[in-house]
Amino acid sequence: MAEMNDSKDGGITGTLQPPRGYSISGRKKSVAEEPVTSVLTGGEVPIYDRELTADEEVLAALGYKPEFKREFSLWTSFCVSFAVLGLLPSFASTLYYGMGYAGQPGMVWGWLIAMVFIQCVAMSMAEICSSMPTSGGLYYAAAVLAPPGWGPLASWITGWSNWIGQVTGAPSVDYALAAMILAAASITNPDYVPAPYQTFLLTTFIMLIHGCISSMPTRWIANFNSYGTSLNILGLLIVIIMIPAGANRESQGLPKFNSSTEVWGDVYNGTDFPVGIAILMSFVAVIWTMSGYDAPFHLSEECSNANIASPRAIVLTSGVGGVFGWFLQLVVAYTVIDIPSVIGSDLGQPWASYLIQVMPQKTALAILGLTIICAFSMGQGCMVAASRVTFAYARDGCFPFSWWIKRVNKHTYTPVNAVWFNTSIGICITLLIFGGTVAIGAIFSIAAVAAFVAFTIPIFIRVFMVGNRFRPGPWNLGKFSLPIGALACAFVMLMVPVLCFPAMTGTDLSPSVMNWTVVVYGGPMTLALLWFAIDAHKWFKGPKVNIEHMMLGREEAVINGEGQDSGESSANSLSDAEKGKVAA
Secondary structure, X not given: OOOOOOOOOOOOOOOOOHHHHEOOOOOEOOHHHOOOOOOOOOOEEEOOOOOOOHHHHHHHHOOOOOOOOOOEOHHHHHHHHHHHHOHHHHHHHHHHHHHHHHHHHHHHHHHHHHHHHHHHXXXXXXXXXHHOOOOOOHHHHHHHHOOOOOHHHHHHHHHHHHHHHHHOHHHHHHHHHHHHHHHHHHHHOOOOOOXXXXXXXXXXXXXHHHHHHHOOOHHHHHHHHHHHHHHHHHHHHHHHHHHHHHOOOHHHOOOOXXXXXXXXXXXXXXXXXXXXXXXXXXXXXXXXXXXXXXXXXXXXXXXXXXXXXXXHHHHHHHHHHHHHHHHHHHHHHHHOOOHHHHHOOOOOOXXXXXXXXXXXXXXXXXXXXXXXXXXXXXXXXXHHHHHHHHHHHHHOOOOOOHHHHOOOOOOOOOOHHHHHXXXXXXXXXXHHHHHOHHHHHHHHHXXXXXXXXXXXXXHHHHHHOOOXXXXXOOOOOHHHHHXXXXXXXXXXXXXXXXXXXXXXXXXXXXXOOOOOHHHHOHHHHHHHHHXXXXXXXXXXXXXXXXXXXXXXXXXXXXXXXXXXXOOOOOHXXXXXXXXXXXXX
16 A cells, blocks of 8 residues: 555645545445435545544545544533533523413423424434534535525525524523522522622623633543533432422412412413413423534534434433423422512522522522532533534634634644634623613523524425435434424424514513514524625535545546535536546
8 A cells, every 4th residue: 555644633635645545444435435415426535644433434425524532422422412401500591481471381281392393303403413413513414405506595594593592502501590699699698689790790700611611622521511411410300309399388378289270271371462372482491491402413523423422412312301301390380389479579580589489498599509500511511512513614614713713722622712702702692681681581582593493494405305315324214204304394483483472562562571582683694694695605605625535436636625615516626628537
């Protein structure tokens, strides 16, 4: 065999050497031989200057050279996504919507109904992940699956919506965390009322800590999230047991639990809409809480056995989260005493208000403290997942200063610049704190809408437009793929407008109670679309291939993939004479 030349970064450089087109098995492998749906054509062969593992071969077939260490497993990928899910702190953060819009029936029926369809979304996403395990995730999938000529636009919309959802994740969690910490201070000192600037400064401090942790080496981050997830699961179980065991309802002259008739049928309508719409509006709590299951997709370039482990982690996160989350909903629904006082408490945090209502103060503070610890782990998981999405988009030149954002730190082998770019954006977002509780509360609906739109675009294309251009990976839904995908799309199309409804209507609607989701999400998305129409369509062609490749049987026709757009097929990069030879 000819001599192999290693580049400093282990990447794809230099001239074509015979061994460089060979896999570990010692023979050339074209894209068609890998279980992927790729921006490259089936007849192309990625070129590399060293032997690649099976995971790296799959990534190369998708058009990317390996840049991360693969130190995540099925368990640690699940740990990150479950940390992002953060059932206990997520429930605490969104109790205002689940309980405040439709009362106990909205909590128990709403969670149960929504979870069926959310699981459909998760399974459809997992199937796509198995076929395209790359950090770009949904954005990459939309570009590859879209009809000819529409790939860049589909990718652009998906990417920006997903990024908005990701970049608002950590700020929303850290804001809720700061609010819980300050609510605990108010419980112990009733004379203390947190000022907005204190909430903002504490939120900023927490985000800076999460930025530091997310800049650490991959193994450290994986271990941190492993411990954090174990704590989240343990904390959730403790709370589910402690609340019914320690509730002091009887000392207040009430039965131990609310009646099933009240829990399942007595709707507290906290909106001006009919009961059915109010229950649908309460789904925002479920959707936001369950929106973290896409994290394994974005971590797939750092996961071993990615095209199986990552989709399994997606489905496992959604399934386990759905079951345990419903149990928590039941516990709270059967023990809450006075919903209006929980929602309107001066503490400014419904979860803290609920705990004080049904538990002795010391027990309530203990549960609140456990929720705070779990929320810290959740915020860090959100920061990690968002940084990988930002890195993937910067790698394809989607941001100003992408050349700086996409740099991987040579010491930690993690996208440190992307972490701090997101941290800066997140701190700016939390300035909404000064606009009041409704203004800052919009970041929960924004995250839910943005994530759902991004999740569903590639699924919609896969179900209704792709035909036989989708090549399933080793984890797939088989004959159930299309009906499950169709259910997922129908649910999202129904819910996106509902998530933008304000609770009040008519003369009751004022700027202070307006749902600003349509503005705060729709504004940036409108600007992104205008940018595409005016300028970006000229240079943005979708995910950029950064690996050298050649047409099968045309070893002399090497194509330098650095910066090549997915919209530029490799055949188009050849001369007319070479095209004729390839065709022949």
